[in-house]
Amino acid sequence: MNDIIPHQLIRILSLIIGLIAIPLINIPIIGQLIIIMAISLTLIWTTNILRIQKVDNQKII
Numbered sequence: 001m002n003d004i005i006p007h008q009l010i011r012i013l014s015l016i017i018g019l020i021a022i023p024l025i026n027i028p029i030i031g032q033l034i035i036i037m038a039i040s041l042t043l044i045w046t047t048n049i050l051r052i053q054k055v056d057n058q059k060i061i
Contacts, residue, residue: 010045014038 021034 010041010048014041014045017041 017034017037021031021038024030024034
């Protein structure tokens with residue numbers, strides 16, 4: 001349970017990264033790194049949501 005990151009924190013992080021990233025995407029290497037970070041954040045977020053749903057389903061049963 002402790003390794004589940006709260007949704008709000010990830011939303012705020014992705015917002016901040018998005019705002020910082022917009023001017024930097026044009027720089028080739030940094031832009032690629034930002035895109036990779038965004039994809040990995042999205043993957044972490046979706047896996048956490050799935051994990052939370054699994055836990056909720058187990059509690060219901």
